[in-house]
Amino acid sequence: MKSQEELIGEISTVMERFMAQSGELEFAYKALEMQTEQLKKMQEELHQSRILSALGEMSATVAHEIRNPLSGMGGYASLLARSIPPEDPRRKYVDKIIGGISSINKIVGNLLVYTKKINLEKQSENLVAWVEAILAHIEIEIEKEGKNVKLERSFPPEPLNAEIDSERLQQVMLNLLMNSIHAIETEGCIRVGICTNEGFAEISVSDNGKGIEQEHLKSIFTPFFTTKEQGTGLGLAIVKKLVDLHEGSISVESRSGKGTSFCIKIPV
Ligand SMILES: Nc1ncnc2c1ncn2[C@@H]1O[C@H](COP(=O)(O)OP(=O)(O)OP(=O)(O)O)[C@@H](O)[C@H]1O
Ligand SMILES: [Mg+2]
Structure with a gap:
């Protein structure tokens, strides 16, 4: 017990x-x-x-x-x-x-x-000559818009080759450059730069146009976001998609009233 x-x-x-x-x-x-x-x-x-x-x-x-x-x-x-x-x-x-x-x-x-x-068709391209050809086309667009826009170049002296789908990436450049032209009211300047940095080719498009308002910055790559009456809001969404397909990246800096700068990085 x-x-x-x-x-x-x-x-x-x-x-x-x-x-x-x-x-x-x-x-x-x-x-x-x-x-x-x-x-x-x-x-x-x-x-x-x-x-x-x-x-x-x-x-x-x-x-x-x-x-x-x-x-x-x-x-x-x-x-x-x-x-x-x-x-x-x-x-x-x-x-x-x-x-x-x-x-x-x-x-x-x-x-x-x-x-x-989209399946990319990549081939080696000299970026300097390739951008020059795009700028020739952009000169015509500036004329059509009736604006006084100066194109400035900051290119390396030697050719810079990268594997790209030139047609698709041309669409990226045209979208960025057209946005810059639209951002400039009557006269201004667009600077296009090319350089290499740690295994990447960097292509920048900067303008001294009206800039992007701080609260819009997070939305500009979203499909259908536009502040333009005639815009589809798909331009930058397409830019992002095509740059991603190239395993690259895109960044933006902008100040309202001062201007905007986009920079694309593509692996060389
Ligand atoms: N360089 C720039 N300067 C000022 N605002 C810009 C610039 N680039 C883009 N934006 C802003 O981002 C928005 C989205 O751009 P996106 O290219 O996607 O479309 P969109 O230009 O409005 O239309 P679409 O490309 O069809 O003409 C623009 O409406 C504009 O407000
Ligand atoms: Mg656009």
Whole structure:
């Protein structure tokens, strides 16, 4: 027969064990709860990214389908414009139709580049000559905009070769340079720089235009963010996508009212 003290001792040992185990159980339960919460969040994210990818595919198909009838409409509208003399009041309506078609074309074209899967076709390119050719094109765009914009170059004296998809990266440069032209009201300066730094080719585009407001800086690479009436807001989203495909990076510095500087780094 156990004494009363012995029984109390045993009961208290069992109680202690029970308390310890219930503490462990509580801890395990909390961990499980946290994991369930995380799992739920991951499920939601997966669902969201599935919706986004389906939307991306759908918009790529829609954009592709819109292209053909749109180019037909553009062609016929141009023919119509040619048959109506400029002084005819009906001419301005046709010009508006042509302007509208060209805006839709820009949106559809940008949407296609942004949503479709791109396989780069890289080859070795001398960046100095390559940028020079792009600037020749930009001179024409500056003329078209009727602005007094000076182009400054800061290039290395020797050729600088990098493996790039020249057509895709040209699109990057044109988007950056067109944004700079748009940021300059009537006159200003755009400086394009090329240099190498720790295994990377750095290409910078800086302007002394109106700059980007601090609160907009975090949104400029987000698709459809625009402060322009005629903008698609896809320019910089495409820039980011194409630079990422080159395993490069892009950074931006801007001061409202002073100017903006973008710098692309591409592995050499
Ligand atoms: N160099 C710049 N100077 C000032 N603001 C800029 C500059 N580059 C970009 N931004 C700002 O970032 C926004 C997004 O640029 P993004 O190129 O993506 O679209 P967008 O230029 O508005 O439209 P799109 O490229 O279709 O013409 C612009 O609307 C503008 O507010
Ligand atoms: Mg743009």
